[in-house]
Each structure stands twice: as structure tokens, then as C-alpha cells.
Amino acid sequence: MRKNIGLKIFAGLVFAxxxxxxxxxxxxxxxxxxxxxxxxxxxxxxxxxKVFNNEAFMDSFFLSLQVAFIATLLxxxxxxxxxxxLARHRVFGxxxxxxxxxxxxxxxxxxxxxxxxxxxxxxxxxxxxxxxxLGHFLICLPYVIRVVxxxxxxxxxxxxxxxxxxxxxxxxxxxxxVLPNITSGIFASFMLAFINSFNNxxxxxxxxxxxxTMLPTxxxxxxxxNYDPSVSALSVILMLGTIVLMxxxxxxxxxxxxx
Amino acid sequence: xxxxRVPYLILAxxxxxxxxxxxxxxxxxxFPTFFNGGFTFSNYTSFFLDEYNFGIFWRTIKISLIATxxxxxxxxxxxxxxxxxxxxxRGLLMSVxxxxxxxxxxxxxxxxxxxxxxxxMLNNALMNIGLLSKPLTMLYTEFAIVIGSVYLFLPLxxxxxxxxxxxIDSEIMEAAETLGANRLIAFVKVILPLSVPGIxxxxxxxxxxxxxxxxxPQLLGGNRNIMLATxxxxxxxxxxxxxxxxxxxxxxxxxxxxxxxxxxxxxxRMDKRGEASA
Numbered sequence: 436m437r438k439n440i441g442l443k444i445f446a447g448l449v450f451a452x453x454x455x456x457x458x459x460x461x462x463x464x465x466x467x468x469x470x471x472x473x474x475x476x477x478x479x480x481x482x483x484x485k486v487f488n489n490e491a492f493m494d495s496f497f498l499s500l501q502v503a504f505i506a507t508l509l510x511x512x513x514x515x516x517x518x519x520x521l522a523r524h525r526v527f528g529x530x531x532x533x534x535x536x537x538x539x540x541x542x543x544x545x546x547x548x549x550x551x552x553x554x555x556x557x558x559x560x561x562x563x564x565x566x567x568x569l570g571h572f573l574i575c576l577p578y579v580i581r582v583v584x585x586x587x588x589x590x591x592x593x594x595x596x597x598x599x600x601x602x603x604x605x606x607x608x609x610x611x612x613v614l615p616n617i618t619s620g621i622f623a624s625f626m627l628a629f630i631n632s633f634n635n636x637x638x639x640x641x642x643x644x645x646x647x648t649m650l651p652t653x654x655x656x657x658x659x660x661n662y663d664p665s666v667s668a669l670s671v672i673l674m675l676g677t678i679v680l681m682x683x684x685x686x687x688x689x690x691x692x693x694x
Numbered sequence: 695x696x697x698x699r700v701p702y703l704i705l706a707x708x709x710x711x712x713x714x715x716x717x718x719x720x721x722x723x724x725f726p727t728f729f730n731g732g733f734t735f736s737n738y739t740s741f742f743l744d745e746y747n748f749g750i751f752w753r754t755i756k757i758s759l760i761a762t763x764x765x766x767x768x769x770x771x772x773x774x775x776x777x778x779x780x781x782x783x784r785g786l787l788m789s790v791x792x793x794x795x796x797x798x799x800x801x802x803x804x805x806x807x808x809x810x811x812x813x814x815m816l817n818n819a820l821m822n823i824g825l826l827s828k829p830l831t832m833l834y835t836e837f838a839i840v841i842g843s844v845y846l847f848l849p850l851x852x853x854x855x856x857x858x859x860x861x862i863d864s865e866i867m868e869a870a871e872t873l874g875a876n877r878l879i880a881f882v883k884v885i886l887p888l889s890v891p892g893i894x895x896x897x898x899x900x901x902x903x904x905x906x907x908x909x910x911p912q913l914l915g916g917n918r919n920i921m922l923a924t925x926x927x928x929x930x931x932x933x934x935x936x937x938x939x940x941x942x943x944x945x946x947x948x949x950x951x952x953x954x955x956x957x958x959x960x961x962x963r964m965d966k967r968g969e970a971s972a
Contacts, residue, residue, distance in 0.1 A: 543906030554719030
């Protein structure tokens with residue numbers, strides 16, 4: 436197809452707009468100055484070791500991993516059977532229930548975190564960390580319902596019927612026939628939910644306290660009082676994490692499956 | 695008979711968790727804002743009558759609207775370009791678009807601090823080539839929030855649009871050109887109308903996203919350019935005004951719902967018009 440030069444330049448500028456800011460961060464993370472500067476004067480890896488020696492960063496990193504992982508797992512355990520039921524069973528008010536399951540995406544994240552903090556932590560005196568797990572579970576659930584739900588809807592119903600005819604109970608059929616056929620959907624929703632929980636700030640903003648700070652929040656707090664290249668270094672580390680995840684998704688499902 | 699109950703038993707854990715940890719918290723937070731002795735809307739009327747509060751509300755709407763418009767203008771041609779690229783390029787271009795989307799929003803806002811700051815890259819570059827004699831104030835302005843929001847949500851708009859535009863037959867453009875339209879006219883008259891459903895979905899995502907964003911206004915807006923989300927946080931923490939925070943919470947939810955309904959309504963009307971003229 437003939438290419439329109441104007442369109443090509445336009446799209447090129449947009450891609451530059453998307454990438455250049457991140458490239459600048461990468462460059463500044465190697466600078467020797469104690470404040471962030473571009474272009475940089477010297478080259479050092481000092482800021483990376485600063486990040487790894489910063490206890491607040493490391494603690495919040497492991498907390499973030501833990502919360503994202505457990506919240507996603509919980510969302511899968513509860514969400515996969517629910518998505519199956521919504522797709523296959525005759526349920527009263529099916530569409531309403533489905534929208535209800537997706538509703539955490541409609542309520543602004545900061546409001547979710549605020550309401551949970553008020554209700555769970557202040558009113559019922561739950562530990563903050565439990566609120567954090569539950570809040571992130573709420574973030575993850577819609578991804579599972581949506582992605583796994585559409586995978587099940589595309590699955591041929593007759594293979595289940597065959598397994599019933601051959602003597603499987605409904606539960607056996609679900610475990611032996613349905614689950615193996617929807618692994619790609621489960622994996623895609625796991626990735627999406629995990630990434631979104633790990634990156635989420637608004638929900639955790641209220642649900643944090645002494646010793647309970649998620650990585651993005653801890654990075655944000657750091658930025659408010661500091662302007663040194665260790666922020667860039669941590670950003671680069673996070674970007675590397677994104678690249679690894681994208682590579683894994685591309686190799687297993689193809690990036691198209693999550694976009 | 696027990697068979698019939700199975701689906702409800704499967705759905706129950708999720709429903710119960712949602713009710714316990716989303717619905718009840720929301721109700722218990724927002725319900726009291728309607729009571730002051732008796733049932734009243736006064737908390738809401740006084741919020742909107744207060745000039746300072748209304749200013750924050752209006753700023754939030756304005757910034758979200760501008761960011762959405764910019765995302766449409768930048769997004770449609772870019773998505774069209776991606777959808778028309780050869781397959782092997784398309785994958786690469788999609789990853790370039792996805793990468794920022796999957797990168798933490800603090801990182802993405804921080805990038806603009808380094809660019810727009812007083813001693814930032816842009817100011818230094820402009821002064822080096824002699825266009826500026828002293829640095830411009832770009833960070834901690836509404837302009838910075840707009841840029842940050844566009845940067846945050848443009849990938850979402852592009853990806854939504856690519857999904858729609860990929861299904862448009864490329865011969866339709868050739869037909870338009872054969873019939874005498876030049877490329878720009880063909881784009882405006884053929885591609886643009888066909889991408890309306892994508893523009894609507896993308897705009898809902900961008901608008902509601904900017905409307906409720908917390909990170910960007912917090913990092914790029916500074917203390918003077920507060921938006922609804924940062925105002926909520928400020929009320930709840932620094933000001934200790936829980937009632938005020940809850941009022942803002944409901945305003946944010948309702949604004950989100952109105953935007954979604956409004957955009958879907960526009961989409962519905964456009965669909966009908968399409969049918970009528972066809």
C-alpha cells in the first residue's frame with residue numbers, strides 16, 4: 436500500500452512523544468549529579484545500588500509483589516468459577532450480576548480505597564494490610580470475570596456435553612475438560628490483574644500505614660521530597676520488569692490477547 | 695432441585711465479598727452526607743455553591759475534556775497508521791504503545807517532572823538555543839496536568855481504536871480516492887465516521903480516567919492546581935474533613951456514571967443517524 440508521508444510523520448511524532456520521556460529517565464539514571472540532569476555529565480551505577488540499599492523501597496517492593504500475587508490468586512479462585520457460571524448456567528439477573536462483578540472498575544480507585552479505609556480499618560478495626568489485600572482483590576476481579584468469561588463463551592459447549600455423556604460429573608467435566616481449555620484466558624487475566632494491582636496507586640493510597648506501603652506509593656512519597664537519580668534508577672528497574680512481563684506474554688499468548 | 699442452586703452457590707462468594715467490601719463501605723461512607731438532622735442535599739448544594747470547591751470541580755472537568763480531545767486528535771491518525779502497517783511492523787508498534795501503558799503511572803508522571811521542571815530538559819533546551827532568556831513555569835500548572843493526562847491515557851485510546859480500525863477494509867480508502875477524494879478528505883469522510891465507536895469507547899476511558907486520576911495531578915499539579923481526587927485526599931488527611939471527602943467521593947462516582955451514560959447516548963444517536971442515511 437502506498438504510504439502517506441504526512442501520516443507517517445504524524446505517527447512518528449506520536450511514538451516519539453510516547454517513548455522519549457521514558458528514554459530520558461533511562462539516561463538520567465546513570466548521571467553523576469546529585470540532582471536529575473539531562474544531558475548527564477558523567478556515568479555511574481551508584482544510583483542503582485542506592486535503590487537496592489534503600490530499605491523502604493525494597494520492603495515496599497516485596498509487599499507489592501505479595502499483595503498483587505495473593506489478590507490475583509484470590510480473584511482467580513473466586514472469579515473463574517463465577518465467570519463459568521455466568522457463561523453457562525441459567526442465572527436469574529445474569530447481566531446485572533455480571534455488571535455488578537465489573538463494578539469495581541466504575542468506582543474511582545481513590546474512592547474504593549477511601550471507603551474501605553473508613554469502613555474496614557476505622558469502623559471495624561481490621562489491620563490495614565487486610566484492607567490492602569481486599570482492595571487489590573477488588574481491582575483484580577473484573578479482569579478475571581471479563582477475560583476468562585469471554586474465553587469460556589468462545590469454548591465449544593459440546594465438548595462438555597460429550598464428557599457428561601461419557602460419565603463425568605459436572606465438577607469433573609469442569610476440572611478435566613473446561614479448565615485445560617481456558618488456560619490461556621486464565622493466564623491472560625492473571626497477567627492483567629497482576630500488572631494492574633502492582634501498578635495501582637489510588638486504592639492503596641489510603642490503605643497504607645507504618646510498614647505497610649506499596650512500592651508505587653513509596654516511590655511517590657520519595658519524589659515529593661527528593662529529586663535525585665535514584666528515582667530514575669528505580670523507574671528503569673520497573674520498566675525492565677514491564678519488558679520482561681511483555682516478553683513472557685508475547686511468547687505465550689501474544690500481546691494481542693491483552694490489548 | 696439442588697442442581698438449580700449450584701450456580702448461585704458458585705456466584706455467592708464473589709457477590710458476598712463485593713457487598714461486604716465495596717457496597718457496604720460505600721454506603722456507610724456516603725449515606726451520612728445526606729443527613730444533617732434530617733434528610734438533606736445541603737452538603738452537595740453548598741459544595742457547588744462554594745466558589746473554591748466549584749473551581750476545583752470545573753478544573754477537573756475542563757482538564758479531562760481537553761485531555762480527551764487531544765487524545766482523539768493524536769490517537770485516530772496514529773491508530774489508523776498502526777492498523778494499516780504490515781503485520782510484522784504492527785506487532786512492534788503495538789508494543790511501543792503498550793509499553794508506557796504497562797509502566798507505572800508514577801514513573802510516567804515523574805518523566806514529565808524532569809522535562810517540564812524549572813531546571814528541566816525543555817527549559818534548558820529552549821534557553822540553550824536562545825528562545826528563552828529565563829525559564830518558563832511549566833511544572834505545577836494545569837498545562838502540566840493536561841500533558842501528563844494525555845501521556846497517561848493516549849495509549850489506551852490508540853489501542854481501543856486499533857481494534858476497531860483493523861476491521862475496516864483498506865479497499866474502502868482506495869475506493870474513496872478513486873472516486874476523486876484526496877487523502878485528507880477521504881480520511882475525514884470515510885475513516886473518521888467508521889472509527890466513531892472506537893472514539894466513543896476510548897473517550898469514555900480517557901475522560902473518566904482523567905476525571906478520577908490521583909497520581910498525575912498530585913505530582914504535576916502542585917498545591918495550586920488541585921483536582922477532585924487530590925481534593926478528596928487532602929480533605930480526608932490534611933484537613934481531617936471526612937464529611938467533605940465523602941461528598942467528593944460521591945461527586946466523583948456520579949460524574950463518572952454521567953460521562954459514561956452521556957457518551958453511550960451520543961454513540962447510540964450516531965448509530966441511528968448512520969442507519970437513517972444508509
